[in-house]
Amino acid sequence: MAEIVIKNLRKDFGSFNAVKSSTFTIEDGEFFMLLGPSGCGKTTTLRMIAGLELPTSGEIHIDGEEVSQKPASQRDIAMVFQMFALYPHLNVRKNISYPLVSQGWPRQRVKQKVEEIAQILDITDILDRPVGGLSGGDRQRVALGRAIVRDPKAFMMDEPLGALDAEFRERMAEELRGLHDRMNATTVYVTHDQLEAMQMGDKIVVMNHGVIEQFGVPQDIYDWPATLFVAEFIGSPPMNFLRFGGDVTPKSKSIKLGEATVKVPHQHAAASGDLVLGVRPEHVSISDKAKYRGQVLASEYLGTTQIITIETQHGEIKVRAPSAQAVRDGEQVGLEFDARTLSLFDASTGQALISEANKGVLGHG
Amino acid sequence: MAEVQLTGVTKKFGKTLAINAMDLHVPHGAFVVLLGPTGAGKTTTLRLIAGLEEPDAGDISIDGRSVNRETPAQRDVAMVFQQYSLYPHMSVRDNLSFPLRSPILKTPEDEIKRKVQEVAEVLHIPHKLDNKATELSGGEMQRVSIGRALVRDPAIYLMDEPLSSLDAKLRADLRVELKRIHSEIGATLLYVTHDQIEAMTMATHVGVLDEGQIVQFGTPRDIYENPVSLYVAGRLGLPRINTLPASLFPGLPNEAVTVGLRPEHIHQGDGRDATVNRVEHLGDQTRLHLNLEGHELITLTDVHTTLTEGDTIKIKPENPLLFDGSGARLA
Numbered sequence: 001m002a003e004i005v006i007k008n009l010r011k012d013f014g015s016f017n018a019v020k021s022s023t024f025t026i027e028d029g030e031f032f033m034l035l036g037p038s039g040c041g042k043t044t045t046l047r048m049i050a051g052l053e054l055p056t057s058g059e060i061h062i063d064g065e066e067v068s069q070k071p072a073s074q075r076d077i078a079m080v081f082q083m084f085a086l087y088p089h090l091n092v093r094k095n096i097s098y099p100l101v102s103q104g105w106p107r108q109r110v111k112q113k114v115e116e117i118a119q120i121l122d123i124t125d126i127l128d129r130p131v132g133g134l135s136g137g138d139r140q141r142v143a144l145g146r147a148i149v150r151d152p153k154a155f156m157m158d159e160p161l162g163a164l165d166a167e168f169r170e171r172m173a174e175e176l177r178g179l180h181d182r183m184n185a186t187t188v189y190v191t192h193d194q195l196e197a198m199q200m201g202d203k204i205v206v207m208n209h210g211v212i213e214q215f216g217v218p219q220d221i222y223d224w225p226a227t228l229f230v231a232e233f234i235g236s237p238p239m240n241f242l243r244f245g246g247d248v249t250p251k252s253k254s255i256k257l258g259e260a261t262v263k264v265p266h267q268h269a270a271a272s273g274d275l276v277l278g279v280r281p282e283h284v285s286i287s288d289k290a291k292y293r294g295q296v297l298a299s300e301y302l303g304t305t306q307i308i309t310i311e312t313q314h315g316e317i318k319v320r321a322p323s324a325q326a327v328r329d330g331e332q333v334g335l336e337f338d339a340r341t342l343s344l345f346d347a348s349t350g351q352a353l354i355s356e357a358n359k360g361v362l363g364h365g
Numbered sequence: 366m367a368e369v370q371l372t373g374v375t376k377k378f379g380k381t382l383a384i385n386a387m388d389l390h391v392p393h394g395a396f397v398v399l400l401g402p403t404g405a406g407k408t409t410t411l412r413l414i415a416g417l418e419e420p421d422a423g424d425i426s427i428d429g430r431s432v433n434r435e436t437p438a439q440r441d442v443a444m445v446f447q448q449y450s451l452y453p454h455m456s457v458r459d460n461l462s463f464p465l466r467s468p469i470l471k472t473p474e475d476e477i478k479r480k481v482q483e484v485a486e487v488l489h490i491p492h493k494l495d496n497k498a499t500e501l502s503g504g505e506m507q508r509v510s511i512g513r514a515l516v517r518d519p520a521i522y523l524m525d526e527p528l529s530s531l532d533a534k535l536r537a538d539l540r541v542e543l544k545r546i547h548s549e550i551g552a553t554l555l556y557v558t559h560d561q562i563e564a565m566t567m568a569t570h571v572g573v574l575d576e577g578q579i580v581q582f583g584t585p586r587d588i589y590e591n592p593v594s595l596y597v598a599g600r601l602g603l604p605r606i607n608t609l610p611a612s613l614f615p616g617l618p619n620e621a622v623t624v625g626l627r628p629e630h631i632h633q634g635d636g637r638d639a640t641v642n643r644v645e646h647l648g649d650q651t652r653l654h655l656n657l658e659g660h661e662l663i664t665l666t667d668v669h670t671t672l673t674e675g676d677t678i679k680i681k682p683e684n685p686l687l688f689d690g691s692g693a694r695l696a
Contacts, residue, residue, distance in 0.1 A: 038532070193533050198647050219668075222648035235648055236537060282649050282668075298544075300566040303589045303602050304629050304665070307566075320649065323586075 002063035002153040002186055003028045004049060009058035009068075011044050018044045020210040021058070026154075026203075029184040031177065033201035035191055037233070041210040042190045043158055049188060050156045051075045063153055078147035080157040086131045086142055093118075093127045096145040103150075117145045120182060140172060144179070154186040161196065173200055194234045198222065206230050216361060222280075224358035225343065228350040231278050237307060239278045239343075240317035247272040248344060248353060255344070258313050260292035263339035265357035274347035281307065281320040283338040286327065290334030296327050310335065367428035367520035367553055368393045369414060374423030376409055376577075383409045385577035386423065391521070391570075396547050396554045398564040400600055401574030407557040410574075411523045414555065416440050427520055438469060443514035447526040449506045451498040457509055458494040461485065464517050484515045487546055504535040508542070515550070524556045528563065540566055561601050565589070573597050595692040598625050604652055606686070607631075607662035614682060620695055625686035628665040636681025641672050655680070 004026040011019040019041040026032045034042040047053040049060055051072030060068040067075050086095050093114055100110045118124045121141045126134065131142060140160070147155060160176070161169045177200045180187055191197055197204050198218045206213045206221065206229075214226040225231035231239040244257055252267040255277065262277065286308070294312035306323040309316060310333065319335070327333065344353040354362060369391040376384040384406050391397045399407045412418040414425060416437035425432055432440050443464075451460050461481045465472040472480070485491040488508045493501060498509065507527060514522055528536045528543075544567045547554055558564060564571050565585045573581045573588060573596075581588055581597045592598035598606045611621040642661070643654040646668075653666045657680065664680070672678065687695040 037534075195533065195647065199645060219646040219648065222646075233534075236533070280649065300544075301585050301589075302562070302565055304627065 003061075004154060004186065004188070005059075005061040006045075006049070007059040007061075009045065009048060009060065010056045011041070011048060011053060012056045018210055019048070019055075022205075022207075022212050024205055024212065024215050026186060026188060029186055030202045031180050031187045031189065031200055033189050033191060033197040033204045034207060035194060035197040035201075035204050035233075036207035036213075037192055039209075040207040042192075042205075042207050045207070046156050046158055046188055046190045049154075050077050050079055052079075076150075076153045078150055078152040078155050080144060080147045080155060080160045086139060086146075088130075088132055091128055091130050092123065092134070092142050092145075095131055095142055096149050099146060099150045113149060114145075117149050120148075120179065121145050137168060137172065141175075144176075148179075148183065148185070152185075154188065157187060157189045159191055160189075162191075162193075169196075176200065195236065198234070206233060208233075220361045223341070224352070224361040225278070226352050226362055228276065228278075228345050228347075231343065231345070231352075235280060237281050237318040237320075239280050240284070240315075241345075242277040242279070242312065242314035242317065243347060244275055244277065244314055245273065246275055248275065257292060260290075262292065262337055262342070264342045264344060265340060265355040267344070268354045268356065268359060271344075271346050271353050275353075276345040276347050277314075277337075278343040278345055278352075279317070279337050280341065281318045283341040284317065284319045285336045285338075286319060286321060286325065286333045287336040288334055290336040292335045292337075293332055294335055296329055296331045296333060298329060299327060369521055369553070369555065370424075370426045370429075371410075371414070372424045372426075374410075374413060374420045374425060376406075376413060376418060376420050383577055384413065384420070387578055389572060389579055389582070391553060391555050394551050394553055396544070396556065396567055396569045397572060398556045398558060398568035398570070399572045399574055400558060400561065400564040402559055405574040406577040407559075407574055408525055409577075411444070411525055411555065411557050414440075414521070415442050415444050415523050417444075441520040443517050443519040443522050445511050445514050445522070445524040445527045447529050449510035449530075451506055451509055451513075453497070453499045455498060456494065457485075457490065457496050457498060457501070460498055460509055461494075461512050461516055464513055470517070480516050484512045487515065487549060488512050488542075503531055504539060507531060507535075507539065511543075511546075515546070521553045521555060524554065526558050526560075527556075529558070529560065536560075536563075543567060561603070565601060571601075573600055591694075592686065593694050595623060595625065595688045595694075598686060598688075598694075602627055604628065604663040604665070607664070608688075609657070609660050609662065611687065613658065613660065617687060618695060620689050621687040622690040623688040623692070624682060625688060626662065626664075626682055627686075628663075630683050630685045631662070631664045632681050632683040633664075633666065633678055636679045638677050639680050641674055641676045641678065643674055644670065644672055653678075 006022055006024050009019060009022040034045055036042045048055045055068050059066055062075060096114050097110050118127055123141050126138060161172050173196055201218055204218055204221055205215045208229050214221055214230045222234055246255055248267050248271045250268055250270055254261050254263045294310040297309040297311050300307040301323060305320050308319045308321055308327055371387050371389040374384055374387045401407050413420055458481055462477050465477045485494055490508055528539050540563060568585055571585050571588050572579045575596055581593045589601045607626040609624045611617050611624050639655040639657040641653060642656050645652040650665050651668050651670055653664050655662050689695055
């Protein structure tokens, strides 16, 4: 297994710049997520690491060796795709053995290795079945088996769960993460599903338009987004934005939102003009005594919790509340914000303002 | 808009019983979601109502009129499929106008124009009307195909997982949008999905399907809080309801064989020792994977919990759901 270091990686397709200048490090044994909307450059980044695309410029170090201009075959990396391609005329055992047989492994060792892998994947009982009749889940396991049987330096996975239905995806996500924990293999995983990234990743890179917007551990990214894009991309429902005009100085501990004063984490930077207050749905509560008010538009029942949509003078916000809390559509309610959790953004740059609370995560303040 | 009634409807495909003497009532103006896993009979139910399949027994009526012998066109239903099928060479406007120009409807052109504009506004796409269908994003294409159903003002809308091919963000947006469209036009909607979030957030009524039968019908809250069986209890709720043998907890009624625990049924702080297997941070919630005397369970905890793998916490059930040996709920 290996550490992967990416430095100033860039990829152009003709005049289109797919990846601008990425720098990040994937530590040995990490489950690493490349997250972003379609067209953000995440798959291109993955393909460059795997050697399926050559970068326009920049460096890729795998296990200390610079490989950016080497062909895929010399990088010792296994790829798992969204559409698992199995040999339909071969049985499960032969599908998994294939990479070893083609490397000229002796029969006995192949057999041993395949059985070991089958045990890890819990597919020992189907080893001699043809792949044709297998369920989607088993096919996916066989495809994984074929990737891991070679003991590569790292795994590249391109939306391996994208084609599965929601229920099954949840289960396979658990399984993949469990598998990773047993093998401790460095894994780079591409997805557009933020929940998948949060759920499975040790670290996440969030990309947009070929640029890395933020890089870090999932909970930090969720709590302290570096940009408006990240704040909106991560979380479901996403972070609420209350747009207001005002000033923030390096001493500010509160902001004026209309008539109401809202406490915020101690600010470290100055900004003025169009600003945005960012608050996660679970950090707003409905409270009669709160000064800041809004009108209930709708509520969506989710079982344990509900999402209440509220119209305020600074835009619509969504509140996650216990489903036992009764609210009526059209009702005026007071809104309390959990001061320690709030983020402020500069609307023109989209960047978060550095405060006492987020400086540890965003680190450039 | 109209109501739909299925009475004792049965449909077989060869030896497979797809729909088994199903009774279903879709009230006027309701948004009914049929929820069930692959193969439960959801899509077949829609196709039977649309007239794309013929029942082997039973009666289907729309607005009190038996439609068993009517063709799909006579039934006045509109269907939206999972895969949007637009005419790629036509503009959005022509795609939306197409159903109205059919020889059966023969709508006057000025009427078509008005109707298309109206629907485009409901769908928030009036500025895209003159784009070619192929110039739209996935979400816009799916909105146009929903729009193609809307222009016709049918008695009932039938939707077969219309959001499942879209990515997570778009799905969330269109969920809100569909709910809004439903309340704005006051249509009767029958919607099929295996996605429980869609069922919970959009439906006025949820019908849970199992092996070709409706096993429970009610409001989302009803189904979540008062499931009639283990099967139904497992269809709604994330993380999924935990099921443990009743013998683990003394003092329960004799008939109780299985205890169902949703996160809100697990009190943390006193009770029995459970070991933390894993802490899963999902941002807005943190899941605890626990082991209670050899049984695995998942619950929610404080987002910024300091608990880690290997820690021990005390838990006890609080108003759990109880089930008998057959999986039926004990009241």
